[in-house]
Amino acid sequence: MPAVRNVLVVGGGAAGTAAAILLAEGGVSVDLADLKPDVSALGSGITLQGNALRVLREIGVWERVAAEGYAFDTLGLRAPDPAGTLIAELTDIRTGGPDLPATLGMYRPTLARILLDRAAEAGAKVRFGTRPAALEQDGDAVVVTFADGSTGRYDLVIGADGIRSWTRGAIGIDLEPQPVGMGIWRTFxxxxxSVTRTDLFYGGPAHIAGYCPAGPDTIYAYLVEDVQDRSGLTSEQALATMRELAGAYHGPWDEIRESLTGAAPVNYTAFESHVLDGPWHRGRVVLIGDAAHSCPPTLAQGAAQALEDASVLAELLLRDSAVTDSLWSEFTARRLDRARTVVEASLQLTRWLLARERGDVPGLMARIAHLVAEPA
Known part of the structure; x- marks a missing residue:
């Protein structure tokens, strides 16, 4: 018998939906609440490393994801010169195992739809446009009052509500993500x-100019710069600014830049980072994903670490017959150091870039790849 009978998952992103799927499949009654009115997600594309794909296979969506996304096994490094010269082609480690590709790119809202559809199929009750307004713990349960006035009583609440987590504050954790000093332009x-994998251009006016195929006909392209306040730009000005910054990069970027017209959505986000040091739970409320840790996307491990959190938590809750200190100790032991190592490596890469320092980028990437190739 699982350690819990009914669970509330707050947040319908990758971590929350994966936890909901696994627990519902294991016989737990799951409510999933998300403040958004539907499954649309801000952003353009997402890069999923092999260890993320391993969890997506575990929750039964790998075939759907593979059909919608674009898989590849190499990484290109290019020069910011007039030809976009290919400097090196690196074979990526298949961190999800030999039967999964090293990397897959896809449209972020498509992934959100696949995960939420799977959660509903597994039996989770999905509620959009709502969130908890209050939590009250009474020993073996959490009484939740929702913003619409309804209430529920749960054996466990899983806070998977992102980097600005309401749940984190509600359980008394005073921790806010800190700025990294970089911002990213993204488009779809x-x-x-000619684009059949991710290529990264280091140097030039941007710290990184990169792209990732996201489907048979689509691409996710991005430019990382010193962070600036871009909030006052109109959509036309944002598009023009990204086109101007992209003008320093060539090779496939020449064709990508020409496709950046009014029909191409552009968004800008400042990089932030945090890690909750110590246990991620308080009583019967636990944080996973970006609510517990976040990192700049320089190593493309954010979604993977969130999915690993969900997988390990669900494994322990379905394996054990009660929520005990030993369960929480094992969860902390399996997740905290691993997530912190990934965050620190992502931050090390940003520090090298900000200082214009030639760090051992391939070595750092390989070290993290070998770490995450071992199941969490």
């Missing part, structure tokens, strides 16, 4: 035929 547009 037509894929040039």
């Amino acid at each position: 547009t037509r894929r040039p035929e």
Whole structure:
């Protein structure tokens, strides 16, 4: 018998939906609440490393994800010169195992829809446009009052509500993500035929100019710069600013830049980071995903670490017959150091870039790849 009978998951992102799927499949009654009115997600594309794909296979969505996304096994490094010269082609480690690709890119809202559809299929009750307004713990349960006035009593509440987690504050954790000093322009547009993997350009006016195929005909492209206040730009000005910054990069970027017209959505986000040091739970409320840790996307491990959190937590809750100190100790032991190592490595890469320092980027990437290749 599982350690819990009914669970509230707060947040319908990757961590929350994965936890909901696994627990519902294991016989637990699951409510999933998300403040958004629907499954649409801010952003353009997402890069999923092999260890993320391993969890997506575990929760039964790998075939759907593979059909919608674009898989590849190499990484290109290019120069910011007039030809976009290819400097190196690196074979990525298949961190999800030999039968899964090293990397897959896809449209972020499509992944959100696949995960939420799977959660509903597994039996989770999904509620959009609502969130908890209050939590009260009484020993073996959490009484939740929702913003619409309804209430529920749960054996466990899982806070998977992102980097600005309401749940984190509600359980008395005073921790806010800190700025890293970089911002990223992102867009989603037509894929040039020559783009069959991620290529990264280091140097030039941007710290990183990169792209990732996200489907048979689409691409996710991005430019990382010193963070600036871009909030006052109109959509037309944002598009023009990204096109101007992209003008320093060539090779496939020439075709990508030409596709950046009014139909291409552009957004800008400042990098932030945090790690909750110590246990991620308080009584019968536990944090996972970006609510517990976040990192700049320099190593493309954010979604993977969130999915691993969900997988390990669900494993322990379905394996044990009660929520005990030993369960929480094992969860902390299996997740905290691993997530912190990934965050620190991501931050090390940002520090090298900000200082214009030639760090051992391939070595750092390989070290993290070998770490996450071992199941969490």
